[in-house]
Amino acid sequence: xxxxxxxxxxxxxxxxxxxxxxxxxxxxxxxxxxxxxxxxxxxxxxxxxxxxxxxxxxxxxxxxxxxxxxxxxxxxxxxxxxxxxxxxxxxxxxxxxxxxxxxxxxxxxxxxxxxxxxxxxxxxxxxxxxxxxxxxxxxxxxxxxxxxxxxxxxxxxxxxxxxxxxxxxxxxxxxxxxxxxxxxxxxxxxxxxxxxxxxxxxxxxxxxxxxxxxxxxxxxxxxxxxxxxxxxxxxxxxxxxxxxxxxxxx
Amino acid sequence: xxxxxxxxxxxxxxxxxxxxxxxxxxxxxxxxxxxxxxxxxxxxxxxxxxxxxxxxxxxxxxxxxxxxxxxxxxxxxxxxxxxxxxxxxxxxxxxxxxxxxxxxxxxxxxxxxxxxxxxxxxxxxxxxxxxxxxxxxxxxxxxxxxxxxxxxxxxxxxxxxxxxxxxxxxxxxxxxxxxxxxxxxxxxxxxxxxxxxxxxxxxxxxxxxxxxxxxxxxxxxxxxxxxxxxxxxxxxxxxxxxxxxxxxxxxxxxxxxxxxxxxxxxxxxxxxxxxxxxxxxxxxxxxx
Numbered sequence: 369x370x371x372x373x374x375x376x377x378x379x380x381x382x383x384x385x386x387x388x389x390x391x392x393x394x395x396x397x398x399x400x401x402x403x404x405x406x407x408x409x410x411x412x413x414x415x416x417x418x419x420x421x422x423x424x425x426x427x428x429x430x431x432x433x434x435x436x437x438x439x440x441x442x443x444x445x446x447x448x449x450x451x452x453x454x455x456x457x458x459x460x461x462x463x464x465x466x467x468x469x470x471x472x473x474x475x476x477x478x479x480x481x482x483x484x485x486x487x488x489x490x491x492x493x494x495x496x497x498x499x500x501x502x503x504x505x506x507x508x509x510x511x512x513x514x515x516x517x518x519x520x521x522x523x524x525x526x527x528x529x530x531x532x533x534x535x536x537x538x539x540x541x542x543x544x545x546x547x548x549x550x551x552x553x554x555x556x557x558x559x560x561x562x563x564x565x566x567x568x569x570x571x572x573x574x575x576x577x578x579x580x581x582x583x584x585x586x587x588x589x590x591x592x593x594x595x596x597x598x599x600x601x602x603x604x605x606x607x608x609x610x611x612x613x614x615x616x617x618x
Numbered sequence: 619x620x621x622x623x624x625x626x627x628x629x630x631x632x633x634x635x636x637x638x639x640x641x642x643x644x645x646x647x648x649x650x651x652x653x654x655x656x657x658x659x660x661x662x663x664x665x666x667x668x669x670x671x672x673x674x675x676x677x678x679x680x681x682x683x684x685x686x687x688x689x690x691x692x693x694x695x696x697x698x699x700x701x702x703x704x705x706x707x708x709x710x711x712x713x714x715x716x717x718x719x720x721x722x723x724x725x726x727x728x729x730x731x732x733x734x735x736x737x738x739x740x741x742x743x744x745x746x747x748x749x750x751x752x753x754x755x756x757x758x759x760x761x762x763x764x765x766x767x768x769x770x771x772x773x774x775x776x777x778x779x780x781x782x783x784x785x786x787x788x789x790x791x792x793x794x795x796x797x798x799x800x801x802x803x804x805x806x807x808x809x810x811x812x813x814x815x816x817x818x819x820x821x822x823x824x825x826x827x828x829x830x831x832x833x834x835x836x837x838x839x840x841x842x843x844x845x846x847x848x849x850x851x852x853x854x855x856x857x858x859x860x861x862x863x864x865x866x867x868x869x870x871x872x873x874x875x876x877x878x879x880x881x882x883x884x885x886x887x888x889x890x891x892x893x894x895x896x897x898x899x900x901x902x903x904x905x906x
Contacts, residue, residue, distance in 0.1 A: 419718040419719075422718075423704075423715060474704065478702040478703065478704050478705065479700065479701060479702025479703075480701070480702050480703065480704065482663075482668060482696075482698045482701060483696070483698065483701050483716070483763065484719060485666075485668045486666045486667075486668060486691060486694055486696040487691060487716065487719035487720050488688055488691045488692045488719065488720050488721045488767070489688075489718075489719050489720075489721065490687075490688070490691065494719070555705070
């Protein structure tokens with residue numbers, strides 16, 4: 369309070385001459401012009417990530433937790449660790465990726481893409497942010513599962529990485545591949561695809577050739593499935609910039 | 619501020635949805651009237667840069683909007699004809715979500731969302747899920763969303779669909795109050811939506827700009843084509859099949875018809891002042 373009074377005293381010591389009306393008007397107009405000028409202000413990607421992370425479905429988080437818990441539960445008392453770890457990862461990775469693609473394309477599923485694409489932070493930015501978040505969540509969960517299995521059963525980490533990433537690439541690659549042919553407009557359709565992929569991966573583990581996969585073939589599978597997944601991801605991202613696709617999807 | 623549409627065209631295969639559409643918008647409310655399939659939505663999507671034109675361009679103060687990119691979208695507010703929502707969203711979640719996409723800081727966003735939801739009469743029900751809302755409530759939410767960033771360019775595609783007359787009147791007031799210093803483009807079939815608030819009206823037909831003028835002059839083109847006529851009830855069907863009857867009213871033993879026709883429908887017909895509805899029917903008689 370004392371300081372405030374002191375400042376008032378100091379300020380009142382000086383007489384400020386009143387400006388000419390025309391100068392005042394000119395200043396206001398000039399200020400208005402500057403304010404109206406379009407100076408692009410980019411949103412920091414980190415800010416966008418933070419905002420989008422807030423809106424990631426809790427079901428996605430839940431499936432990560434379920435996959436991790438099931439990894440722990442199913443990996444107790446394994447008779448043939450190498451084979452059974454492969455089976456566990458083949459069955460659980462689709463659960464991990466269950467909501468990955470549906471969450472990525474939810475704008476299209478729920479008819480929000482037309483609105484989102486007209487916002488300052490456009491559809492392509494939003495999708496990149498979501499891809500980053502969902503990919504990170506999946507990969508962290510997968511790393512936890514792989515690390516646990518590797519330590520628990522003393523299998524080389526790099527080997528278990530192959531067992532985990534092959535089904536991960538297949539599941540996500542197939543899901544993205546299907547978007548070429550079906551413009552999914554319902555969450556039921558999207559979840560059905562995820563369920564089918566879970567069943568498919570389980571079926572693969574029951575086939576006789578599954579036991580016969582050698583380490584070399586695992587490496588080849590890893591390379592092939594990674595290329596497949598990256599190609600599908602590339603076409604998906606390219607589709608983002610194709611505005612016709614969104615409008616037709618909506 | 620000037621938004622210029624320069625020979626904008628959109629072609630899908632052999633079908634031309636928008637055909638060399640050219641117009642310049644300055645601040646004010648512009649009404650875009652057209653029948654279903656006339657190209658209004660396609661035009662608006664191109665103006666919002668969510669659809670690439672086959673040819674032509676949209677310029678804001680001389681700069682192509684695709685070049686402006688984020689800077690253009692910062693100025694834009696858009697309400698599409700149909701829009702969805704995430705199933706677990708309440709109105710409050712919806713508004714905050716779009717506030718974040720439009721780059722508003724959190725505290726500013728909360729204040730702004732409160733203000734807009736109050737304006738459209740949804741603040742009391744903001745925590746309820748959107749899936750429980752009526753069509754009219756959802757439309758009001760869409761209008762609120764379009765205004766979040768206080769846009770300088772507001773594009774509304776059939777914004778009054780699903781609104782009752784009271785809500786439509788409220789909507790007109792909201793737009794009028796929020797249109798100062800803005801370019802507002804509003805497309806509709808409902809002529810009363812634009813008749814009272816638009817500064818300028820454009821008629822769009824088969825992808826082309828058919829006519830444009832200020833609201834008080836737009837009907838000048840048909841000032842000699844609107845007739846009032848009293849007929850016997852038995853003759854009504856005949857007039858209906860030969861002319862555009864914009865209104866029919868029973869008046870005692872006679873029926874009073876309001877007819878839009880370049881030719882005098884009858885010697886007893888009296889020329890009357892046209893209104894916007896007559897103009898709409900005149901232009902879209904093939905679709906009526």
